[in-house]
Structure formats: structure tokens, C-alpha cells
Amino acid sequence: MFKKNSPESCVITFSAVYHALKAEKHFKGLGFKVKLIPVPRQISSNCGIALEFNFRDRERLAAVIQGARLAIENIYPLFKIL
């Protein structure tokens, strides 16, 4: 049987490519490690690009999103299926 691991990373989805790139620039400017990836198939999003980041950064990132009023759709944890 499959066993669920604890989440390793999170992804942020966006309604538009512009917002994804804006968020990437903002986070990189603050020194976060983030990466633009195609939206993982288990998630549905309005835009094909998502921003992946380390699970342990999730709270600090959420605070940044609020503070900077970045336009995002959702944040999802990503589980590695073992």
C-alpha cells in the first residue's frame, strides 16, 4: 500500500502568470528559496504556473503574502507518495 509521508514542500497557485512572477520576484528579493513549476496534476488552478517552496518556510511566507498583499489563489502542501 502507499504510505503518506509528511509534506516536503508547498505550492502557491495563482489566477494569472503575472501574479506568479510578481510573487517569485518578491520572495527571491527577501532571500526565500522558491521555484516556479508547472501546476502539479493533483491541484487545479486558473493558471498553469505555481510557486514551490520549502514546507518549513510556510508560516513566514504566509505572513509575507499578507503584508505585501500579493495576489494568490491558494497554498497547498505537497506530499511525496512513497
Added chain:
Amino acid sequence: MLTGKNKITYFDNAASSWPKPEVVYQAMDDFMRNIGGNPGRSGHRVSIAAARIIFEARESLAGLFGLADSSRIIFTANATEALNLAIKGALKKGGQVITSGFEHNSVMRPLRFLEQESKVQITSIGPSQDEMVDLRLLEKAITAQTKLIVSVHGSNVTGDIAPIEKISAIAKKHKIPFLVDASQTAGCMPIDLSRLEIDMLAFTGHKALLGPQGTGGLYIKEGIELAALKQGGTGSSSESERQPDFLPDKYESGTPNTVGIAGLGAGVKYILKTGIQEVWKKKKHLRAYLLKSLGSIDRIKIYGNLQPEGLAVVSFNLGDLSPSEIARQLSEKFAIMTRPGLHCSPLAHRTINTFPKGTLRASLSNFNTSQEIDHFIKCLKKIARNPA
């Protein structure tokens, strides 16, 4: 620039600037050769790379114009499309529009079109003794029906600069949206949209912004809602058959001119690296030298206010010679490119009383030199002495 037998003197930069900085050619070649994907539509690496090129160009333009939110800059095919979007959007319900007396046909033709549909009344305001727009007459022309004020920032005919800051104060006082046509000034003159009360600003990519033809855009201030000129695919909200209502996607349907925007972005970065104040200083220096040198020619008439704060764009006539004849001889005998006639701006030529004959226009970029101006003056003097 070309040298030897093929050397030309290009003084038609107000039409399209040439040459471009090397980085502009490189950015366009790199996109075509190494990237090429559809920006952001697909999510794969190449698609993200293409989207990033557009994003960076938008951010660079926002930087140049002092804007924190680059999503307020919409890419269009040129200034003409941006002006159509702004004008038709702002005057959807008709009303009166007030313009300067120096508008380009990319402003006047959409307005005349709306006028013909009996939606719009147009009032154009000429210059005062010392300003390109008579501010007193402008304020007097405002009525309860005034729905838009439009002014060109820098004239493509005389190179004069309109007092847009003072116009914006009047527009703000009367709560009328203010549209600026910055086709000639964006990229060579400082424009700080965080400070200026401007509601919409149209620019084109292929002049002082040093990008290729087929690029341009419109800045739309937060709170201004326009009807989009077109609807279609944006790569966002794909499940919906309705156009997204957020910027920039609302106004940017269809695959964009990514190769062009790559070049435009490189041009803007080049300007930011040089420093817009530096660029403007050099422009004014070229203008001063050109005006002074032209002044040494007999029977020359130079148009405009001849102020030092202006573009390196100068219009003149030489005695009774026809502008097109001088332009032809400059091109054929001396490989100097200028533009005669009305410069798509019959209104401006009526304002300076040169309609329908027009003028000869010399327009310089910062790649031009004082030596080229000296050569130009020498050739003009030869033509004046021996017109046939």
C-alpha cells in the same frame, strides 16, 4: 552605425529610432533562437522563460515611470492601440473632450471617429505666449460634459514640451480623467507617475524607448476602468468563457509580441543603466546644438517655442523651398534621412500655421553626434545655395 560607402546620417528618430543598443538585438535574437515558447500558457520551463521576459520588461517600465505596481502597465502593439483603448474606453458614453493643439492623428482620428458617431465634441486648445497649451483657455473650456483631457507630452513636430503637470492639476481640480501621449518622451525624459496626477499614459516602444516596432503600452491608474478593445485567451482563468477583470490580463488577449517585448525590455534596461537624467541631459544638449546650428542658415524659419527644455526634434522651412524637395536631396545626394510634410499631425501644423505645406523635421537620438549635425548643416547650406 554604418561606415564607409554605406554610411548614412539618420535624423528620423521621431518616426522610429535607429540604431538600437546592441543589447536590444541580442535579447531579440536570444528569444527567437533559444526560448521561443508561448509566455505562461503552458507552465513548462520554456513557457515560464517567455513569461519572465514579459514580466521583466513590465517591471523595468514600471521602474522607469516610478510605479510600484507594474500590473498597471498594459502592453499594446504601439501607441496608436494604447490611445484607442484609452480614448474609446474613457469616452464610451460620449461627452466633450479637450485636447492640446498639437495632437497626433493617433489621438485625433479616434476622436473624429467618435465625433462622427455623434458621441463626442472636441475642443482643441492652442498655445499661449510661453506655453504649448494655454492653461487659462483650457480651464475655461471645461464644462459639465467634459469627460476627458488629452495632451501630447512632447510634440513630434516641434519638440516642445507640454505643461502636463499644470494640466494635471486642472484636470484633478475638475475631476476629469487626464490622458497623456508620451510617444516622444517616454525613454528620453523623466516621467514620474508616482508624483504626477496622470490617469492614463500611452507610450510606444520603437522611439526613445529603443525597442522594436510593434511594441507599446498604456499605463492605467488604479480606479480607471476601461472597456477592453478585444477579448480572448490570456492563459489565466481558462475554465471561464468570460474575460478576466484583473490587470494586465483584462486588456491583453492573445499571444503577445514576445520577441518585440524582449527587445523593448532590453532597451528600457539600457536606459535605466545609463540613467534617465543622463539621457535627458544629452537630448537637451543635442537640441541646443541643433537649434543654434540651424540658426546660422539664411532664410530659415524654425517653428516652436525654441526653449531649452525640449526634444531633439526640430521643424523648419528654408525660404520657399518645399520640405519634400529638401528631404529628397538630403537623402539622395547626402544620405541624410529626415522627414518632410505633416508628420501625421495636421492639427499641430495648423496650430503653427504650416498647414498644408508642412515642414522639414530633423529628429535625433542620443546615438547622433554634433559632427553629424555639422555635416547636416553644411549639406542644407549647399541645397539652399543651389536648390535645383
